[in-house]
Amino acid sequence: MKESLFSLRRFIKLIFIGLLVLMLVAIVRNSVYISQGNQQIQTKQLQTLTKLLISQAALSASDFLVTEDQEKLRYLANQLARDTLVSDATVYDNSGVKIASSTNAKTVRESLGMDTPLGSEGIGKQQLVEPIFSQDAIIGYVRITFEKGRVTAFSDHHYRNSDRAMFLMIMMSFLSGVLLTLVLRRK
Numbered sequence: 359m360k361e362s363l364f365s366l367r368r369f370i371k372l373i374f375i376g377l378l379v380l381m382l383v384a385i386v387r388n389s390v391y392i393s394q395g396n397q398q399i400q401t402k403q404l405q406t407l408t409k410l411l412i413s414q415a416a417l418s419a420s421d422f423l424v425t426e427d428q429e430k431l432r433y434l435a436n437q438l439a440r441d442t443l444v445s446d447a448t449v450y451d452n453s454g455v456k457i458a459s460s461t462n463a464k465t466v467r468e469s470l471g472m473d474t475p476l477g478s479e480g481i482g483k484q485q486l487v488e489p490i491f492s493q494d495a496i497i498g499y500v501r502i503t504f505e506k507g508r509v510t511a512f513s514d515h516h517y518r519n520s521d522r523a524m525f526l527m528i529m530m531s532f533l534s535g536v537l538l539t540l541v542l543r544r545k
Contacts, residue, residue, distance in 0.1 A: 378535075385528050392524065396517045400510060408486055408504055411444075416488040416500045419449050423457070423490055423498045431458035438502060439463070445483060445503040452496050469503050482507050 415438055422430040431449045438447035439460030446463040450456055467473055469485055484506050490498040 382532070385531075389521075389524050389528065393517070393521055396520070400513045400517065403513070404506075404510060407443075408484065408502075411438075411441075412486045412488040412500065412502050415447065415502060416490045419498065419500050420490050420492050423449070423451070424492050428458050432460075434458070435460040435463070443504055443508050445469070445505050447503075448501045449490075450499045450501065452498050454499070457498065464503070466501070 415434065418434055419431060422434065435447040435449060435458050438444050439462055446460045446469070448456055448459040448463050466485075469483060482505065484504045485501060486504070487499050487501045489496045490500060
């Protein structure tokens with residue numbers, strides 16, 4: 359007997375193969391979406407952390423600036439710079455004159471890499487400036503330079519590990535499907 363050009367068995371196999379390809383594409387798209395979501399969460403956490411740190415530094419510097427205690431301001435700047443996430447810290451008065459800085463502090467031009475070709479010195483650094491208030495008046499500014507690489511290193515490592523685990527689970531589910539097909543296949 360001649361087989362017809364249209365076979366129901368072949369049609370069902372073709373549909374199953376199409377569904378498998380669609381599922382694989384959906385899994386890959388979702389894994390990329392999850393990875394991008396992790397990066398967005400990391401960016402928001404970084405912004406929150408740095409804003410919180412600099413606002414707390416400005417609050418701490420307020421009393422010292424009012425009493426003009428340069429020693430305590432210098433101590434505060436050195437305490438901030440001792441943190442692994444912070445490169446340097448500087449306190450300015452309301453006219454922009456430097457009052458105190460950490461021992462390893464660089465000028466704004468140096469930190470931003472304005473004097474280097476293509477601003478290479480400023481790559482990987484984030485500077486935040488927060489006004490220092492006393493009785494609703496700006497009495498100064500605190501500038502903190504963050505090392506972005508250090509800030510994101512821990513979470514980058516965690517996200518890479520979770521991405522690897524997700525990829526491993528995808529591969530295991532694919533291999534499980536292949537093995538299940540081989541075991542249950544009718545001859």
